Amino acid sequence: MQFHKYDVVIIGAGGAGMRAAIESGQRARTAVLTKLYPTRSHTGAAQGGMCAALANVEEDNWEWHTFDTIKGGDYLVDQDAAEIMAKEAIDAVLDLEKMGLPFNRTPEGKIDQRRFGGHTRNHGEAAVRRACYAADRTGHMILQTLYQNCVKHGIEFFNEFYVLDICLTETENGPVCTGAVAYELATGEIHVFQAKSVVFATGGFGKVFKTTSNAHTLTGDGMGIVFRKGLPLEDMEFYQFHPTGLAGLGILLTEGARGEGAILRNASGERFMERYAPTIKDLAPRDIVARSMALEVLEGRGAGPNKDYVLLDCTHLGAEVLETKLPDITEFARTYLAVDPVVEPVPVYPTAHYAMGGIPTNIHGEVLRDNDNIVPGLYAAGECACVSVHGANRLGTNSLLDINVFGRRAGIAAAEYANSRETHVDLPENPAAQVEAQVALALSEHGQERVADIRTELQATMDANASVYRTEDTLKTALHDVQALKERYAHIQVQDKGKRFNTDLLEAVELGFLLELAEVLVHGALARKESRGGHAREDYPNRDDTNFMRHSMFYKQGDGLTADIRMDFKPVTFTRYKPMERKY
C-alpha cells in the first residue's frame, strides 16, 4: 500500500474534473485521479454546443435561459441553481474562449450560436440561437482545451488510478471526508490519498442500458461509492433518452442537426413532431421528442424492415452545412450504418444518454448527507452530481454548461475549504481495508458466473422494462431481474488473476456499481406514480404536482449488494417560476 497526502483530490478527469482542477490547482495542492487517461473521458463525445445567452446573433438574456431550463426540467429543477447556471453561463463560455477553445465564429468574428432543443426566445415564443459550438465536436474541444490548460498549470494527474472508496472520518458533528482509496491499474497496488477535500466528477452510468450513447467506462463508480457509504442519491429515476441515436447502435447524433434544420420523419415521410409540439416542432426538449418517436414506432409508423426506428432527414441541409457544421455525425452515419446523410435520411431511435439524478449537492458543490446537512470536505460536480439544474429532463447543451459552471464552483469551494483547515483530519482506521477485501474477494475462486452474461442480461432487462416508457408491470419485472442478477453477482469469476492491468477485475467491479444503480433507478421509477420529464409512466400519464413535486432521495440500508433501499423526499426550491402545463 502506498500513501499520499494532498490538499484536494479530484476523482475523474472529464470536463467537470478538469474544470475543477484548473481552479483548485492554482489555489491548493491538488491531485487528479482518473481510471482512464485524460482526454479519454466521455465529455469528448458531446457534440452540439454549450448554451449561454451571449446574444451574439439575436436578442437573448439569461433569464430566458433560466426559464427554459426550469420548464425543460418539468419544474423539478431547483430554481436557485438554474438561475446561477444560466447567469454564469456567459462567463463560462468566455472563460473557455480565453483558454483557447476554437468556437465557430460569426461573420463579425464573434462566437457563433445555433438553435437547440427547448431553448427559446421570451419564454417559449420561438427557438433561439443560444448554443455556442465548435462544429459538432464541442465536447471534444472542451475536453482538449481543459486538458491543455491543466498542462499549462502543471496539474498533477494519476492516470489509470481507479478509485474504489472514500474515507469518511466520524466526528461529533457527523462524518467528514478525509481521503480516497484507489487501485492502480498498472500494478494492482492500493493507494490511500489523504486529503482535506475530495471532489467527485466521475460521470454517469449509461451502461446499465444496452442501447446507449455512453462509453463502456461509464459505470457510475462515483455514485456507487457514495451510495455504499450510506450517503443519499437523488432523483435516480430520471434518466434521459436522447432522441437521435443511430438505430440499433445508440451512437449519438447531435440535436444540433435539428438545430441546423434537420427534420424527424416517420415511415410515410410525415414530419410527426408538428403533431406533438406545434410551436417548436423538432426542437422540443428531448423527453418530448423521445416519447413521440417511441409512440410513432409503437403505433406502427416506424420506418425500416421491422418498423422499429424513425428517420432523421438532413438531406435538405446540403453537403456544405453537413461537412462544415456537422462533419462528425455525417461520418458516424457513413461509417457505422453505411448511410450518407447528404443523400438519404438516417435511421435513428432514442438512446440512453444522461442521468439527471446523482449525488445531491448544494450550489457550492458540497455533498449532502441528508436534506439539511453536508459532508464537510466532500464535493461533486457534473453528471455524477445532482444540484439539481436538470430536474426531470435536461435540456441539450446544459450538461456542457453544468460541468463548466459547477466544476469551477466545486474546484474553488474544495480548495478554499482545504485552505481554511490548518491540518488534515485523521483518516479512519485501516482506510484501505474495505478495498483490499473487495479486490481479494473478486480474485478468489467463488463461482462460475461470467461478468459479461450478467451485464448483458442487466442491459437487456433495463432496455426492455425501464427505458422511455415504463409501467408498474415492466418495472416490477426489471426489479425482479436486477435483484436476481445481484444474487448471481455474488458468484462471479474473474479469470485474470494477475496484478498488471487487470481489466477483467475492473469490469467485474464496474458491474457491481451498475447493478446497484440499476436497482435504485427502478426502485425510484416504481415509486414515482406520475409522468414527468424523462420519467414516463404509461399507467400514470400525467404530471402529479400534488404528490410528486419533490425530489426523491435514496439511501442504502446496511452493507452488501442486496441491502434494502430507503426512500425519502426533498422539497424543490422555487424562486419565481410557478409550475405550469408544459407545452411547446
Next chain:
Amino acid sequence: MTATAETTAGSRGSQPPVPDGAVTVTVKIRRFNPEFDDEPRWDSFDIPALPSDRVLNLLHYIKWYVDGTLTFRRSCAHGICGSDAMRINGVNRLACKVLLKDLLQKGDKQTTITIEPIKGLPVHKDLLVDMEPFFEAFRAVKPYLVTYGNEPTRERIQSVADRERFDDTTKCILCACCTTSCPVYWTEGSYFGPAAIVNAHRFIFDSRDEGAEERLDILNDIDGVWRCRTTFNCTDACPRGIQVTKAIQEVKRALLFKRV
C-alpha cells in the same frame, strides 16, 4: 469456439448463441504479459462475428467469452476518445472504427485478422502500451494558448477565415495512431512525432496565439520537425482524417520563412 494450438487461453464456459448472418473469423493477437511471460507470442481465436461488427466487438467477444486475460484499452467505442489505437492487419487503426465487412476475404476463404499493439511505445500488456512518452512529447510543445497582456472582457475576435486556418488540427484525439506509424519514431523515440507537431500546429496557426516563436524554437530542435521524412504513414493512419503530413510541412515552412 476453438482456440488453436499455440494459445494458452482458457475457456470461460459455453459461448452465447451465434447470431444470424455471423461468419467465423480467425483473430490472431500478439500477446505479452511481462508479469508471467518471458517473451511475446501469438494467440489465435476462431470466433463468430457479424460483418457489421467493429474489430472492438471481436476483441470484446474474446475477452468476455473466451479469455478474460486479453487486455486492451477502450472507452467510447465510436472513434472519439482515442483509447483503442492498435495495429490491425499491419496498419494503425482504432479498433472501434474498423468494421469486419471491410476486412472479410472474398469467396469462401476464412478471414484472418492480425492485431498487434501500436509500435514504438513499450508494451505493458498485450495490446496496451505505455502512453507516457507520447504524452510527454505532446506536453513539450506548449499545447495551450499563449497570450500576453490584458485579457479582453468579451471573447477575442477571430475571423471565420482565421478560425478555418487551423481547423484540421483541432480534430486530434491524441490516439497515437500517427506517431506510432512513423518509421522515424520507431527508430528514434526521441523524435517528437507527428501528433505533437499537429498539436503545435493547432496553436501556431491560431490567430489568437502569441506563442508561435517559442513553439517553433522547440520544433526546430534536433528531435523536431526536420526528422520528418514525409512518408505519409501518419496521414494514412489518422482516424480523424487530419492531413498530418501537410501540417508538419506547414510548420517546416513557417520555420524556413520565419512567418506563420
